[in-house]
Amino acid sequence: MKADYVPEIHFIGQIVGGQDFPTSEDGLFVEASIIYGDNWTSFNKQNELAMQTHTAYPDEEGFYIFAHPFDLHFRPNSVQGW
DSSP: OOOSOOOOEEEEEEEEEEOOOSOOOSOBOOEEEOOOOTTEEESSOGGGGEEEOOOBOBOTTSOEEEEEEEEEEEEESOOOOO
């Protein structure tokens, strides 16, 4: 008998920030994309798997704060133990 339930996995977090970027520019932003294999199905729309933060400027210590949230929702096609 096939199960009625399908596992779902959420990845919730944020790109907090960073420092020591190899640039002399004052402000910068980060582009990120999520790459996943054939055994995963995204509940998000395809264009939501690429993201871009706002432009951030460094603080006194040279740290850029992005605080860019993400919420990814997947369905694995198989579940295996390690």
